[in-house]
Amino acid sequence: MNPGRPLYLAEQVRELDRRTIAAGTEGFALMRAAAQAAYSVLRARWPEARSLSVLCGAGNNAGDGYVMAALAAEEGLAVQLLALRPVERLTGDAAKAAELAARSGVTLTPWSAEVSLEGEVIVDALLGTGLSGEVREPFLSAIARINAAERPVLAVDIPSGLCADSGAVLGAAVAASATVTFIGDKLGLHTGAGPARVGELRLKTLGVDAEAYADLVPAARILTEALIGETLPPRPRDAHKGGCGHLLVIGGAPGFGGAALLAAEAAARLGAGKVSLATAPEHITASLVRCPEVMVHGVRGAPEAAPLLEAADAIVVGPGLGQGPWGQGLLQAALGAALGAGKPLVADADALNLLARGRIEARPPAWILTPHPGEAARLLGGDTASVQADRAGSLRQLALRFAAVVLLKGAGSLVGEDDGAPLALCPYGNPGMASGGMGDVLSGILGALLAQGLAPRLAAEAGMLLHARAADLAARAEGERGLLAGDLASYARRLANGVGRS
Known part of the structure; x- marks a missing residue:
């Protein structure tokens, strides 16, 4: 590559x-x-x-x-x-x-x-x-x-x-x-x-x-769009959904359903064979209307999520999860399943905030953390300015502390782990991405790539590129101001299939 x-x-x-x-x-x-x-x-x-x-x-x-x-x-x-x-x-x-x-x-x-x-x-x-x-x-x-x-x-x-x-x-x-x-x-x-x-x-x-x-x-290397094609070759003609991975998205506490819906739809658009969504029961109707291809399940607590976790090949946890008992219980169950069965997992949003509060101790063997600078600061017990003053060093600290692949978001997003190898830097993206839900779409993309068999580091790098380039294509079509997170999924799908790549 x-x-x-x-x-x-x-x-x-x-x-x-x-x-x-x-x-x-x-x-x-x-x-x-x-x-x-x-x-x-x-x-x-x-x-x-x-x-x-x-x-x-x-x-x-x-x-x-x-x-x-x-x-x-x-x-x-x-x-x-x-x-x-x-x-x-x-x-x-x-x-x-x-x-x-x-x-x-x-x-x-x-x-x-x-x-x-x-x-x-x-x-x-x-x-x-x-x-x-x-x-x-x-x-x-x-x-x-x-x-x-x-x-x-x-x-x-x-x-x-x-x-x-x-x-x-x-x-x-x-x-x-x-x-x-x-x-x-x-x-x-x-x-x-x-x-x-x-x-x-x-x-x-x-x-x-x-x-x-x-x-x-x-210290780092600038990723190129070629990585997308190298990691997502055309599928064989006899491909079937069972061989394309089953992703479970966990999130959407009562009153916060949108984030999990964005993540689930993005995962479906990026080629996961099956996408399940574990969310608060009141969000079922909205999910079916938005994307009926997602198998939505209303769960009232961790016990009801157990069979969903067992069936999944990869997990995304965090979008709209909340930091209350419902979210804490589901995060603990997701990390336990990932740790026990070795399933890859993406932790984002409130999952990161719960980790920062020290409520969760599990460390899965294959997971991706996706903090923005504020979340990174909370995970490290510092402040945002300190993270921005040393983005590469902060990423390394997080990777070491949590034994994870870390995707540090922001201008010039970085991916890396505690292995001494150069970090990966994304040269794409635009100011239109400064709007709600962008991180949720990124989580869904990453989860879809994990479900399709990519290793966490490679999934993080390719997913970061897909997300940022999709935003650039969407902005090129209709401008940066007013760009919505939901606009990205269709463009990311085109890029994953070789349409619109430079």
Whole structure:
């Protein structure tokens, strides 16, 4: 299978840089190559621009900006070069770059709060991947000025203020129109706040083959849509429902039936041979009206669910489950069945909240947890901000604590477990998914894939892709605003059958 583009942590990319220089590439030559690559993207993206504002901090990121200023001046563009660190304090290749800009006739202007940005395009070369703490002055003011300028912004390597490892905003971050990143792609550009700050992303490897270094294991890999076809090949002509898996969805406490209905219908659309729904008795009629293909059962407690659990090949528990005695009893029964019979299980929504409350101790051998950042925080006993500040680390903690495959939702959703292998990152999805019921549909998709025999890790990866790509197709058809969870099932079905895949 296509492993997908590797994503690295900042220190790994710095190590690649060090090894490239140690192998004989002169550091300043590498800087000039990076600046040339970024400048070429800028000219291709905004060919009509005749003036630039280039903001430089310190270190190699600033050096890239100084070289870009020189390239622009040599081409005849008007260049406003703003320095947030005095040139006399620059060292090494950054100092050489500043000298190059001066020789090219660029006038350097020290940054001040009174300076206005004059260029048609702004180049952000303020802070690179080495930033670890909160952004401080004068960079804080410069970032605010860039974001308020309402002009195109090209970020050099990374939007200033964005954490290269986590995608967290370190106090403030540039919202770029485009970002050119170098040598190796960075995890933080694709998850958390990264996708909202990066704009159009271009990777320039500068001739460095990151994957040639086997000891530098990527932090994650970007999944491709090809995984859907690789995991869901066409069925044999003699396929029958008994060989396509039986999924049981458990949820829908009194008054909360919609979530479980969404999950069950999505599972049916994704090819589970049979789908049963264990829900509060008052939701039977609504289920039969919405999707009569689902075998709905009204259950008043865990004892009535026992034969359903025994018949199922896979289980989804949590959508609309509630956290009262009804939900607690059914969750305990579902986990017990999964533990005793080795049946794969998806735990979502209130199932996660009950786990976070410590009411349930069972740990099935094959299960998927699907928390959003808030649920992840509760499971870890922390807060949402801490999860978002280290999404990859939080996922690893959850996987270790619960011995599970974890799908951490949000922009740049991640899948992984506690095995040291790179995480899987989903590059798809859109803001229209910020509406109720999306997670329930995802749970149904995952359950359907488990019922059809996919291992939990593979089901989580393929299901994450199906869910996000279905949302993109639905948004493309009718727009993001007003996108409903129920819109996704039919598009996910098309993707699972090879219709509409790119």
